[in-house]
Amino acid sequence: MEYNFRAIEQKWQAWWRENKTYKTEIDNTKPKFYVLDMFPYPSGAGLHVGHPLGYIASDIYSRFKRQQGFNVLHPMGYDAFGLPAEQYAIQTGQHPAVTTARNIARYREQLDKIGFCYDWDREIRTCEPDYYKWTQWAFIQMFTHFFDTQAQKALPISELVKHFELKGSEDVAAHCTEVLNFTADEWNAFSEKEQQEILLNYRIAYLADLKVNWCPALGTVLANDEVSEGVSIRGGHPVEQKVMRQWSLRVSAYANRLLNGLDTIDWTESLKETQKNWIGRSEGAEMKFRLKDTNIDIDIFTTRADTIYGVTFMVLAPESELVKTCTTPEQASAVEEYLDWTKKRTERERQADRRVTGVFSGSYAINPVSGTEIPVWIADYVLAGYGTGAIMAVPGHDSRDYAFARHFNLPIIPLIEGCDVSEESFDAKEGILMNSGFLNGLTVKEAIQKTKEYIVEKGIGQVKVNFRLRDAIFSRQRYWGEPFPVYYKEGLPYMIDESQLPLVLPEVDKYLPTEKGEPPLGRADNWRTDEGYQLELSTMPGFAGSSAYYLRYMDPSNNEALVSKVANEYWRSVDLYIGGTEHATGHLIYSRFWNKFLFDLGLVCEEEPFRKLINQGMIQGRSNFVYRIKDTNTFVSLNLKDQYETTPIHVDVNIVHNDQLDTEKFRNWNPEYKTAEFILEDGKYICGWAVEKMSKSMFNVVNPDDIVERYGADTLRLYEMFLGPLEQSKPWDTNGIDGVHRFLKRLWSLFYRDGQLLLNNEEPTADELKILHKTIKKINFDIENFSYNTSVSAFMICVNELYSLKCSKKAILEPLVVLLAPFAPHIAEELYRICGKNGTVCDATYPVHNEEYLVESSINYPVSFNGKVRFTLTLPAGLNKEELEKIALQDDNTIRHLNGAPIKKVIVVPGKIVNIVH
């Protein structure tokens, strides 16, 4: 019997399906383990070979944990709402639901071929009403809650209303968009409309006029993490700033908890670092600068309170409300001109063009500490959205202020002893203060502290922590997303009743904005409540559906709740989450926020959703090239190309094997090459190669189906792991896959050769036991450390050694098969049966190594001279230092190497090495 991977894999995939091998239920007799993959967006292109990398890694871990006796939850689903399906719908008129379903079917077919142990009964699709009902439901909860800054948690908005009724805005500890002041009497006298408007200022899901990232090409606003360098991440379209009334989530309220929570989870340092930077906590001081001859204060935020004596001007963001106040009649036209100009600039222009620009407002402010009079400027290097939208400029010690001061000829005062500010500012937070009144002689650190105390004491400021993290804009002017459970009455938003959920996405005639410029839902017939109120026209963004999906897997068909208490308390949180690093500032922030919110409401029992997280590296493409001789249809092999003038041309990597071109296939690949001629080397056409992005246009996309067809799923799984460390980016190179396939064939040949079953019941020798147990030890260690590439080599070494011993003993091979099962489940299942077992190998107990078999009777000692190894000595284990030294020094080789030189020192490390210093 040959290793017939096609028959074996089909057989076991069918068997697993029929026997519901991967069905998971709550089982209180077993410890749980939750392994999750970041679910894919089902694109039209299907899976390429890079996608399954993380899925295979998590699959191995799931199977390993199951064999260790855990009850493993390992689900899969689809992040099915999104822009590409909608863009496709605009082009073709096909309903995105149709194309999405088709893409999902294709994904499923591809996934099934790889032999994953997903419990498909738990599959979710974010675009299904049964699923997005809970996304809408969560949104309603966010609307009806506010964030109490004292308690640091979400509380019902009704409690805030109670507070307003009794005390007005006094002593309110609620995270808000802007600080409001009103008395209880005023509150009670407000109209319903006024009250509702005020409450929006506090709700966790709120509607507000915001400066947003507007992407005209996509016809929608985008969140900060969906924009990079002034263009949209999806599609690369320009993004501009625009004020619009939008739904937002008060993520910033959770900034502190999002930051602190990082210390409690097992994520890579680099990912935590990225999140820390994104959250951007900075501790500083807020200070009031009085506008000269007025009673108006300008609030500024600074982390360098110590530099207060070096402030030579102030800058307001162009959008600041104080711009009007500060602008004098003489400067009015110049200021207006500047504001017009900044308004017209897109975010991209602003970022690309770092010229120093700004305008003097005409006003002066008074430094509250030194009493100095300083000019107030307006410039767009100060951002309205951060801090107070105004700064005190210290050109001596801030490079942006320095550039500004130089450009407009404003004074620069050095504040640190010995610093040179003639060419550039001194930004480092170190040194001894000078020119700074009562701060002179202090270190920067001491001075910051002292200034803070001083301003608090004098009532000119307060200590303040600022976060960079912004609230998440939650509206998209698009069709293919979750409808908001919102209707409007007199221009104010209200939630539809929870009993009305899900609010199902309506049909539209076209997936484009209306003539009036409303979002596509404006085209839907009767998009109103039963009472006739207009429903919200925007839909939710991509991250809405992915923010709590891990909870839904725990209890996917529950109609009463997002997740039942029982299911949540059993499965708790994700123990291992594997996915790409590109979600560091989007999904992984939003779902942590969402989970914390649900935690505050007592709906989930764990505050952090993902206990351990691993980022699999990106699989890059490896392109192949052929070299066409200029103006001909003749192609020259790689190593001969320098003799001609050639043009490199991308060639489909699927017609190249080990860099050798299949010239016949090449002729058929494209009619243009039908008559191609080749100049060969050694009878072969060798292609050049380069590592590039995996994409259709580079002809380097490799489809997992093709690999499965040619080598089988087990080979694909092993090979993806064998490529290199999981977390490292690496090019996909099919060269080398033969080695992994050969390994499986060789393993098979320990059982069957030339049609003969070799498997026997003979007693294993000590050597054979040592090989097995050494492998068990190594594999267990490697799996726990996610070092799957070295596991695969360990399996190869094991099989090679057993092969050379001609070992076909069941006592050795059966545990080996169980050990291999997480990596190559199909062949393992088949061989397990050949060993005479009945159940599935998935439930076979994972082997544990026995140290007794690993004891070495002799040790190979390298003997080195001045650290250079010259020869080795094979000596019995258990010799002590003195014995080892004596033997080594007496050895002929030692005498020869020393050649009479005196010995200075001998280092002996028992079990390791002997080093002779001379």
Added chain:
RNA sequence: GCCCGGAUGGUGGAAUGGUAGACACGAAGGACUUAAAAUCCUUUGGCUUCACGGCUGUGCGGGUUCAAGUCCCGCUUCGGGUACCA
């Protein structure tokens, strides 16, 4: 600019401070075969030597150590993230 990763043969990559290059691909040679595929065996960092062996070698320059790919300092370079965040 800042932050985080990398850099080891022709290639992918191994190596708790202790024999650098495990394992695999590729290449070369050989066995089997009418032939090919498959399989098996041998060699394979570079230089040098008939050979034993020697020299050299983990991006570059220093250092610590009996011993450095591994630790420390200073660079070079390639990826990734982030960017007027005061």
